[in-house]
Amino acid sequence: MKKLDAALVSVVLAAGTALFAGAAAAAYNAKVRQACAGDYQNFCSQYSPDSTELRRCMESNRKGLTHTCVTALIDAGEVPAKYLKKK
Template sequence: MRRVLPAAVVVAAWMAVPSSADAYGPRVRKACANDYMDNCHLHRLGTPELRACMRKAGPKLTPQCVDALVAEGEVSAKEVAQRRASATGK
């Protein structure tokens, strides 16, 4: 329950700032809110710094967030597969 309130705040912040909110679709906003809070909350939404942080945090992101990022074109399925393969050494 502890994570529900921060997630709601992040989603509200995404919706309150149109230029930042437009940078991410609804699926990413919903699926990645906790990942954002856990890994990259020091970066403003829609910035190159946030994108770099989320890429660096990639192995720690939840499968739901990764799937949403792929579905909305933020990262390619090929890149995700390559990163997973290199992480497992295959």
Template sequence: MKSIVAGLVIASLSAVCFTGAAHADYAKIVQQNCRTDYKKYCGEYGLESTALRACMDRNGNSLSKACVQALVKSGEVSQAEVNRRKGH
């Protein structure tokens, strides 16, 4: 499986500086909506680590609907990828 969702959640959670107000707003939305998922599934891994990316990828199908929707809305992951991972 691709680690698209994992990488994007990590990037959003890691206080990376983004250019453009709209992108920063979406990053904040992702951070807010995915924080619980990060803590629940992979909180023992450091941000931006390879282990965290692997953990989030393993748990990608378990991410909350709010987190996934935030990732889709922000353009960080496509709805097609979400559907593919869910077997739709």
């Protein structure tokens, strides 16, 4: 009985951790999307959100991105902090 209880607790904890991680990632995506909406329209609107092409486009235009967008990307762990260095 104790082995079954321990296994059940492990499964519940793993599921809870995965759910929390997913919620945190979604929050970051919303913050980045809001902060980078103008940059997306200016540079990369031809690409669908969450696509590899969009990520490449934003990377190739990183020197033109707004400070707000870059800060949100750094906070979300999408790019390193060195992106805030002066252009």
